[in-house]
Amino acid sequence: MGHRCCSKQKIKRGLWSPEEDEKLIRHITAHGHKSWSSVSKLAGLQRCGKSCRLRWINYLRPDLKRGSFTAEEEQTIIDVHRILGNRWSQIAKHLPGRTDNEVKNFWNSCIKKKLISQGLDPQTHTLLSSHRRATDCNISKIHPNTNSIFTLNSLIPNADKALKAQPDLVQTTSPIFSSEYHPTSIISNNVHAHDSLNFSDFHYLPSIGNTNNLCSSSCIYPSSAVGLSGNENSNIWASSAGNFRAQTLEGMQAQVQQAKEKTCEKGTDDVRELANKGNPEMNASFDHSSNFDFGLLENLLASEFMPHDLSSMDNFAWNF
């Protein structure tokens, strides 16, 4: 079955020849591409407009960056994919000179496999269940008194260094959360009020941004971070690409609330779109405000925690 747009035409399919490329380039350079359906005719090509458009956008456009993806680009893809999912065109907007097709291919052929090999689910960016169980076993060896998954962050190789490099930012850590055990991406100082920690005290969330290997596997928010605690001194420490930033829980809550309000107001933004399309995860967060949605929390705050020196991260699909 051919394209609907050209079902009546005699069209050529398959790989483009250099001659066809030349014709298309010459035509678009001279006349632009106001209407793709007319481009094929006017350029003397026996291709449908859709095919011409694809060839131009994905291959012939002069501003395309050729060659393999850099480590930074790869990280950007992972970071943005974590927030937006398989929205390749949105992701590609954060990578100048790259196309959605290119990003998608790179994801499917490389990144996906890499994440799986790291024990991460490429769709959710959370630990795969098999790895989670394995990690829990390790933790119980390190911390016989707790079955918390908090020590997942001990997997982060350079976080200790980073903490030492910016000690002024670390106000306090409880013994149980010392960086010796917890070179953590997020530390809440109100948790040391809990002498014994249960799994249910914490919610696992996957990492957001892991430039410099700082936050390679996880970020964990204590339940209190979402309004269950009245502790005024509670702080959340978040690592992001080599620096640690602190926010009060109250500030964080306010930010989330504000973001949620704005999100609900903005009929066109991506989060709202997802909710409208029936994404159950998103709907849950809109419909049941009493049950705070951690996924949304992270999504909304991701840009806050993201590396601020990455210019490519400046414009997410939603901005607060």
Added chain:
DNA sequence: AATCAGGACAACCGCATTTTC
């Protein structure tokens, strides 16, 4: 040298959305 498998990437397909008439 032949063949097979797997990876990389280009292109297609079908559907949704937007634009045009």
Added chain:
DNA sequence: AGAAAATGCGGTTGTCCTGAT
């Protein structure tokens, strides 16, 4: 306003290349 055409997007398939056997 609504139908048709055009465009955009994400998933999938096809093709080529390379390395292993």
